[in-house]
Amino acid sequence: MELAALQQLFYDAIFDKEGTNEKELCKLITTANNLTANEGIAIYRGSILGKLSRALKSIYPVCYRLVGEKFFEATATTYIHRFPSKSPDLGDYGEHFPDFLVNFEPAASLPYLPDVTRLEWHWHRIFNGEDSSTLDLKALGKISQTQWGDLIFHLPKTSILLESPYPIHKIWQINQSDYEGEEYVNLEEGEIKVFLWRQGYDMRIDLPTEEEWQLLKAFQAKKPFETICEDLAVGYEPAHGVSALLTQFVQRGWIVDFSV
Amino acid sequence: MTTHFPPSQIAGAGIGLRSQHYQDILTHNPPVHWFEILSDNYLAPGGQPLHYLEKIRQNYPITLHGVGMSLGASDPLDLEYLARLKRLAKRIEPAHISDHLAWISIKGHFLNDLVPLPYTEAVMEHVAQRILQAQEFLGQRLLIENPSSYITFKESAMPEWAFIQGIIDKTDCNLLLDVNNIYVSATNHGFDPIDYLDAIPAERVKEIHLAGYEKRKDYLFDTHGYQIHPPVWQLYQTALKRFGAVPTLIEWDTNIPAFEILMAEADKANAQIKKVS
Numbered sequence: 001m002e003l004a005a006l007q008q009l010f011y012d013a014i015f016d017k018e019g020t021n022e023k024e025l026c027k028l029i030t031t032a033n034n035l036t037a038n039e040g041i042a043i044y045r046g047s048i049l050g051k052l053s054r055a056l057k058s059i060y061p062v063c064y065r066l067v068g069e070k071f072f073e074a075t076a077t078t079y080i081h082r083f084p085s086k087s088p089d090l091g092d093y094g095e096h097f098p099d100f101l102v103n104f105e106p107a108a109s110l111p112y113l114p115d116v117t118r119l120e121w122h123w124h125r126i127f128n129g130e131d132s133s134t135l136d137l138k139a140l141g142k143i144s145q146t147q148w149g150d151l152i153f154h155l156p157k158t159s160i161l162l163e164s165p166y167p168i169h170k171i172w173q174i175n176q177s178d179y180e181g182e183e184y185v186n187l188e189e190g191e192i193k194v195f196l197w198r199q200g201y202d203m204r205i206d207l208p209t210e211e212e213w214q215l216l217k218a219f220q221a222k223k224p225f226e227t228i229c230e231d232l233a234v235g236y237e238p239a240h241g242v243s244a245l246l247t248q249f250v251q252r253g254w255i256v257d258f259s260v
Numbered sequence: 261m262t263t264h265f266p267p268s269q270i271a272g273a274g275i276g277l278r279s280q281h282y283q284d285i286l287t288h289n290p291p292v293h294w295f296e297i298l299s300d301n302y303l304a305p306g307g308q309p310l311h312y313l314e315k316i317r318q319n320y321p322i323t324l325h326g327v328g329m330s331l332g333a334s335d336p337l338d339l340e341y342l343a344r345l346k347r348l349a350k351r352i353e354p355a356h357i358s359d360h361l362a363w364i365s366i367k368g369h370f371l372n373d374l375v376p377l378p379y380t381e382a383v384m385e386h387v388a389q390r391i392l393q394a395q396e397f398l399g400q401r402l403l404i405e406n407p408s409s410y411i412t413f414k415e416s417a418m419p420e421w422a423f424i425q426g427i428i429d430k431t432d433c434n435l436l437l438d439v440n441n442i443y444v445s446a447t448n449h450g451f452d453p454i455d456y457l458d459a460i461p462a463e464r465v466k467e468i469h470l471a472g473y474e475k476r477k478d479y480l481f482d483t484h485g486y487q488i489h490p491p492v493w494q495l496y497q498t499a500l501k502r503f504g505a506v507p508t509l510i511e512w513d514t515n516i517p518a519f520e521i522l523m524a525e526a527d528k529a530n531a532q533i534k535k536v537s
Contacts, residue, residue: 001415003383004334007366010375030412033450034478040411043481048373055372085370088328088341089303093372128304158306201308 001028014045015081052080055090059124060097062175063117066110075104091128095121112166112187119168119196122160126198129158132256140258147260149226153219153246154257159197161216169194169205199253206252215245216254268321268355270294270467270507273529275522277322278512282312284519289319292526294355296509299326302352303344310351317352323467323509324354325436330370331390331404332363332377342397349398356466358403358436359394361387361424378413379423388430395433403434403466408441408473408482412449419451421459428464435460437503438469439496440488440511444480453495457502465503470496470529471511485514488525497532505537 001009006028012021022041029037053076057064064072079100085093098118107113143151162168169192170185193213195206208216211232218228229242249255272293277285284290295316302310316322328341349357362374377383395402404427406420418426427433437460446453470493472486488496488510500506510525 002334003378003386004366006378006413007334007363007375011366011369011371014371028414030414030416032412032448035410035448037411039479043410043479044371044373044375048371051372085372086368088326088330088338088364088370088372089300089344090372091301091304128307128309131306198307201311 010044013041014048015084017081049077049080051090052085052093053077055093056080056097059091059094060117060120062120062172063097063113065175066113066116066171067107071106075101075107078104091124097121112164112168112171115162115164115166115168116171118164119162119172119194122162122196123203126158126160126196127203129198132156132158132198134253135250135255135257137250143258143260149224150260151225152222152259153225153249153255154222154259155216155219155254156197156199156256159195159254161213161220162194162196163191164194165191167192169207172205195254197254212245212249215242215249219249219255265317265353266319266321268353270321270323270355271505272507272533273526274321274323274507274509275526276509276511276513277313277316278516279309279312280516281519281522282316285316286312290519290523292320292523293530294321294323294507296323296325296511297352298513299324299345299348299357300328302348303328303341313352322352322354324349324352324357325405325509326357326359327362327364327372327374329359329394330363330365331359331394332361332375332383332387333365333390334363334386335365335367337390337393337397338365339397342394346398349400356403356434357398357400358405358467360405360407361420361427362407374407376407376409376411376413377423379416379418379420381417381426384423384426384430388427391427391431391433395431401433403436405436405438405469406441406445408438408444408448408480410448410479410481419455419459420445421456425459425461428461433464434466435464436467436469437465437499437506438471439499440469440471440473440492441482443489443492443495444473444482447480454498457495457499460503462503465499465506468496468499468503468506468508469511470508470525471513483514484511487521488528493528493532496529500532500536505533508533 009021009025013025026037031037056076083096098114101107101114166187167185167189174183195208197204214232232242274294274296275292277295277297360374364371442453442456470488471484472488474481474483508529510522
């Protein structure tokens with residue numbers, strides 16, 4: 001048999017619940033003294049599903065903790081059958097898990113689960129993401145007044161703006177192994193906005209005010225500074241003008257670069 | 261290339277670097293000859309794991325060991341993966357890069373686990389071409405590791421060791437001989453592991469792997485989750501007598517223990533290496 005056909009048959013036999021492919025594959029496998037062909041295939045199936053499931057567990061530890069081992073493994077198995085791994089790097093696996101959970105009926109009683117896992121996915125990617133530089137204030141100082149309107153300020157490459165109707169940051173926090181505070185979350189406390197980012201190698205979860213959020217969104221959209229000032233001028237308190245907020249953003253490390 | 265790390269040559273026993281031990285290593289600077297990383301875990305563009313790896317590399321030689329090349333696959337070689345690996349190698353300056361005589365993917369779908377090949381002349385030629393292409397891309401000779409296996413294919417026309425010899429002849433690659441894998445496969449398939457060692461060209465063995473298997477009902481399962489078992493130590497002694505003082509890695513991937521336990525295993529390997537040095 002051609003190598004490609006044999007490998008496709010093996011792949012299908014691992015994930016095929018009907019057993020038709022496994023039957024065909026068995027005909028091509030030598031029966032060893034202690035292992036039948038079916039047993040050999042079952043070992044690979046267990047090992048492959050186990051590896052992918054462990055990859056999901058390592059990326060989604062809060063979800064694992066929330067639903068427990070049995071539920072997580074059953075959920076992971078369903079996910080693995082629907083979403084094949086498409087990368088040699090297991091760190092790339094599991095991107096669609098939050099969206100999958102939205103329509104996963106057995107998890108319907110935990111409506112916050114998709115958003116919690118979304119936070120976990122971005123945490124994972126940001127933790128391993130490209131290192132950001134720090135803002136070059138000297139270079140910024142050299143920009144002439146006439147060019148300020150055209151400036152585009154950059155948020156860290158390792159950052160994301162997330163919204164949820166549930167307090168996902170609290171759910172995430174109390175499910176950390178070193179958490180020692182109050183273990184109560186009010187799911188009705190209202191919509192939250194989260195700025196998840198990395199400062200150096202330290203992960204940060206910040207909760208911006210509405211004004212800060214609007215400015216973060218504008219920076220994320222790579223809008224020129226003048227346009228941002230015009231868009232956001234209405235409704236801002238003078239003390240919290242865009243320029244004042246920009247200074248705070250720079251001090252917090254939320255701005256890491258600029259371009260003209 | 262600008263060298264900014266100590267020399268990368270390896271000797272004696274090394275330990276598989278796992279994130280659980282970063283702090284131990286950085287704080288205590290333990291007397292380990294070298295570390296091996298699972299290169300596929302460090303392909304991300306940045307972040308703390310790479311940062312720690314670079315810090316550790318300042319004091320130790322490092323080897324890169326992966327499963328992602330899928331050298332036995334029928335898909336075209338994944339050049340994006342190789343480019344990521346090459347970037348990592350440029351950053352870390354490893355002693356060498358290794359991967360397995362196996363496949364993990366078909367039509368862009370990954371099993372992320374090592375599956376054996378049918379050992380035929382045609383497959384040998386196919387895999388050899390891929391190894392040559394990978395070596396050309398990475399600009400260096402690879403070490404190829406023998407996998408542990410639970411199935412063999414009826415169409416195989418030769419034993420694994422003859423297939424390996426053919427691959428070496430065609431590609432000039434070197435070998436990462438996993439003694440535990442030989443023992444696991446020998447037990448599962450009923451061949452004599454000494455026959456395997458007899459057929460291996462000594463001058464090509466540049467690294468040995470040791471790990472702990474798990475005894476299941478009627479077979480051995482290669483979990484890398486236990487101390488090395490006595491029959492594997494015994495086979496290792498035989499291997500060292502034949503191949504000389506080959507650098508040897510203690511591999512531990514599941515149920516990762518305290519660093520001292522890995523050190524104790526490395527000490528045992530070092531004692532064996534000393535006997536043949």
